[in-house]
Amino acid sequence: MTKILFTGAAGQLGIEIINKLREIHGTDSVIATDIRDAEGDLKNGPFEKLDVLDEASMREMVEKYEITQIYHLAALLSAKAEKNIELARKLNVGSLHNVLNIAKDYKLDRVFWPSSIAVFGPDAKTDGTPQNSQCNPTTVYGINKLTGEQYCAYYSRTLGVDVRSVRYPGLIGYKTLPGGGTTDYAVDIYHKAVKGESFECFLDKDSRLPMMYMDDAVKATIDLMNADSSKLSVRTSYNVAAISFTPEEIANSIRKFIPDFKITYKPDYRQDIANSWPDRIDDSAARNDWGWQHDFDLDAMTKDMLENIGKYWK
Numbered sequence: 001m002t003k004i005l006f007t008g009a010a011g012q013l014g015i016e017i018i019n020k021l022r023e024i025h026g027t028d029s030v031i032a033t034d035i036r037d038a039e040g041d042l043k044n045g046p047f048e049k050l051d052v053l054d055e056a057s058m059r060e061m062v063e064k065y066e067i068t069q070i071y072h073l074a075a076l077l078s079a080k081a082e083k084n085i086e087l088a089r090k091l092n093v094g095s096l097h098n099v100l101n102i103a104k105d106y107k108l109d110r111v112f113w114p115s116s117i118a119v120f121g122p123d124a125k126t127d128g129t130p131q132n133s134q135c136n137p138t139t140v141y142g143i144n145k146l147t148g149e150q151y152c153a154y155y156s157r158t159l160g161v162d163v164r165s166v167r168y169p170g171l172i173g174y175k176t177l178p179g180g181g182t183t184d185y186a187v188d189i190y191h192k193a194v195k196g197e198s199f200e201c202f203l204d205k206d207s208r209l210p211m212m213y214m215d216d217a218v219k220a221t222i223d224l225m226n227a228d229s230s231k232l233s234v235r236t237s238y239n240v241a242a243i244s245f246t247p248e249e250i251a252n253s254i255r256k257f258i259p260d261f262k263i264t265y266k267p268d269y270r271q272d273i274a275n276s277w278p279d280r281i282d283d284s285a286a287r288n289d290w291g292w293q294h295d296f297d298l299d300a301m302t303k304d305m306l307e308n309i310g311k312y313w314k
């Protein structure tokens, strides 16, 4: 019987994936955890406070609930990591070590861990970055994720841990507020539009980045975890792509629904982070190995976001 320990449950992806896992495996089969208290939908199932830097506590929880899979989402995103190098190293790499060692020792069925487009640096091909691109990240977060990918490949290849990963682009959803990511302008902009406010963007109007609607991110995660292990040719982390847009383009998409929406641009330190990342990435390996296919384009995402933000945050 599948029993899942989910870390970082209160983060951007957390409740989105947890709701799907509860639907698939049953509410009591998913133990949501976070260092923060449970809020909202998280209270609709088992929840425990957990500091992922505390390996002993994580081991106790794995034994208490007879865990068979770990989804390890706890992390410090790019903008916050740039301001706190040591915590980023501990949380983004150290806690992954804890999870991989636990998976090895308890012979867990499988582990999911998120990487990011942040592993690519300014010397990677920017339009259609290939799966096996050179990775020379210039951000703390990117270095953390690249290191984590290599440990995932090692534990898979050498120690028999079935750990799986995708390189998420910028993720946009309506159930959580922006959480310290460079791509999070693309979440905040919808909240401002729904409130009838103008939006000041911390990136310039032409900053093109790979992005994905949350429903597609959940789909990619579940599809990869359900894939036949023998079909997986990538054990660092799969490129997954959906849409790619600039702040000007997302503003124009919003204006199709809110014609008088206004945006201004005031780039800050996050512009350097964005400039180091590609415009679009190539995800043919994911499409070939496990049938990845996104559903939402920019206007479909805009429609869904504007329809749901007001209802969800009323």
Ligand code: AKB
Residues within 6 Å of the ligand: 077, 078, 079, 115, 116, 117, 118, 141, 168, 169, 170, 171, 180, 181, 182, 183, 184
């Ligand atoms: C961030 O902006 O830090 C994240 C990411 C691209 O991994 N959303």
